[in-house]
Amino acid sequence: xxxxxxxxxxGAFSILDLEAAPDRTAPWDGVRNYQARNMLRDAMKLGDRxxxxxxxxxxxxxxxxxxxxxxxxxxxxxxxxxxxxxxxSTPDRxxxxxxxxxxVERFASPLALKFLRTVPDLANMELLRKGSRLSVQPVRTxxxxxxxxxxxxxxxxGRE
DNA sequence: GCCAACGTTGGC
DNA sequence: GCCAACGTTGGC
Numbered sequence: 001x002x003x004x005x006x007x008x009x010x011g012a013f014s015i016l017d018l019e020a021a022p023d024r025t026a027p028w029d030g031v032r033n034y035q036a037r038n039m040l041r042d043a044m045k046l047g048d049r050x051x052x053x054x055x056x057x058x059x060x061x062x063x064x065x066x067x068x069x070x071x072x073x074x075x076x077x078x079x080x081x082x083x084x085x086x087x088x089s090t091p092d093r094x095x096x097x098x099x100x101x102x103x104v105e106r107f108a109s110p111l112a113l114k115f116l117r118t119v120p121d122l123a124n125m126e127l128l129r130k131g132s133r134l135s136v137q138p139v140r141t142x143x144x145x146x147x148x149x150x151x152x153x154x155x156x157x158g159r160e
Numbered sequence: 161g162c163c164a165a166c167g168t169t170g171g172c
Numbered sequence: 173g174c175c176a177a178c179g180t181t182g183g184c
Binding site: 007009055056059113114130131132133135 | 181182183
């Protein structure tokens with residue numbers, strides 16, 4: 001069982017959009033980066049858990065989701081006129097892939113990036129690395145658990 | 161808006 | 173294959 005973090009600009013697709021989707025499930029489409037593509041296509045497995053991260057405005061981890069469908073071709077790349085159209089990708093030879101995720105929970109209080117930077121157990125997290133841009137990132141099990149504990153209010157003494 | 165970090169493109 | 177130029181991401 002692997003753990004992941006998915007990054008999105010809430011202006012494009014936010015956790016509220018996922019929450020409002022039928023069955024709280026939506027395709028994670030539009031990724032156009034090869035490293036991220038490889039993880040979507042090959043490494044993310046059914047039942048894997050995923051941290052949902054908002055970038056740019058109020059950056060932070062805002063919820064938990066799970067993979068409910070493994071990698072399959074991102075058909076938005078075939079759609080001329082679609083924002084993420086890419087003529088190099090075809091149904092015969094798809095270039096880009098996506099997974100479906102379902103929302104498990106939206107955190108009552110999001111964990112701000114600037115707070116996460118203060119947590120010693122997260123010091124080596126990819127998200128916190130300077131210049132980290134990957135929109136699909138693996139998360140170590142330990143880091144994942146620490147974040148869930150923080151989101152659930154464990155070890156908050158004196159901080160609120 | 162600034163700018164550092166990163167990925168991609170394309171000339172050679 | 174190298175690498176400069178360029179475009180994008182994303183924190184601040």
